[in-house]
Amino acid sequence: MSAAGEIMNMANDAIFSKSSSNRSASDQSASEIRSNMSDAAIKSGNPIAMAIGLGSKIVDGAMDATGTRSSQISKEVKEKTGITGAARFLNNAMNFLPGNPLAMGGKKLTDAELSQETENIRSAFTGTLDDIDAAQSIGGSRVNFMLSGKTRNKMNDYVKEQNRKNALLTDISRTNTLRKQSDYAQDLNKQNMNRYSGNTYQNMAVGKEGLKLPNREMLDAIYAKKVTAFKDGGVIGVDSNVIPEGALHKELNHMEEHNEELDKVITDKGIAVVTTDKDGKVEQVAEIEKEEIVFRLELTKKIEEL
Known part of the structure; x- marks a missing residue:
């Protein structure tokens, strides 16, 4: 009997370690108690007790091998699922008795x-x-088969609810991961740039060394006076504010392509500001560049005053 008991212990330990009945520390504790009680009966020397002990090990091994034993219910699970303390006690108590068929789930x-x-x-x-x-x-x-009604339903509903939350969190996690990996935000930024500033890629550089933008009133005055074209001639310089188009200081203006005589009189870079006398003689008095705002004298004096 003792030798048979030792063999059953090794077999049952191997079976329990891979059984669905082995889910928690509480399940392991119950298994150890069942085994110890059966061992005590086998070692009692009483033939009947020894037979019961060995038979208990066989029944317990079979239940663990087939996964039909009910699992222990922790206090935390009881509180979260809302089952009664009596239901938990009955379920768990059945598992502490060796060879107990009432421990089936x-x-x-x-x-x-x-x-x-x-x-x-x-x-x-x-x-x-x-x-x-x-x-x-x-x-x-x-869950113990005697509690497979209301108690099982509460526990099953709890598992289903947590599965629903898991599905939601899975979607959240996947969405966040896709957002981190996506460059769609850059496309949206470019669309907004195009919609609100008229420049999709914002490649315009403003102020090489930094600048202070004029206020709204000054801009209105500048744009109101901006010279774009004089159909029948006009006066610029002292009477008007100008935002010229053309070349930068460092760029060739290629005026020789338009008037070879002027090429000998004015600068070959930037934008030449010239005057002519009554005989048509051209004289350069300044050199500016494109997008360089030129204020009329009155406005210049006012700015200096402010």
Whole structure:
């Protein structure tokens, strides 16, 4: 009997380690108690007790091997699922008795789900993950067949609810990951640039060494006086503010292509400001560049005064 008991211990330990009945530290503790009670009966020397002890090991091994034993219910799970303390006590107590057929469980609970995507955002949803972890401890397990009605339904509903939360968190995690990896935000920024500033890529450089933009009133005055064309001639310089088009200081103006005589009189770079006398003689008096605002004398004096 003793030799047979030792053989059954080794077999049962191997079976239990891979059994669905081995889900928590509480399940392991119950298994050890069952085994110790059976061992005590085998070592009692009483033939009847020894037979009962050995028979108990056989029954326990068979229940663990087939996964028909009900799992232990922790206090945390009881509180989260809302089952009664009496139901928990009855379920767990049956598991401490060796060879007890009343420890069998009813229909399995729904399997609990925990995706890697949800696990990746655990630190952001610790409370919800605690609930999902509790569902993991009972998902796919069995409740004692005597409690397979209301108690099982409460526990099963809890597992299903945590699976729903897991699905939501999985979607959140996947969406956030896709957003981090996507360059669509850059496209949206370009669209906004194009919509609100008229420049899709904002490649315009303003102020090489920095500048202070004029206020709204000054800009209105500048744009109101901006010279674009004189159909029948006109006066610029002292009477008007000008934002000229043409070349920069450093760029050739290629005036020789338009008037070879002027090429000998004016600068070959930038924009030449010239005057002519009554005989038509041209004289350069200044050199400016494109987009360089030229204020009329009155406005210049006012700016200096301010």
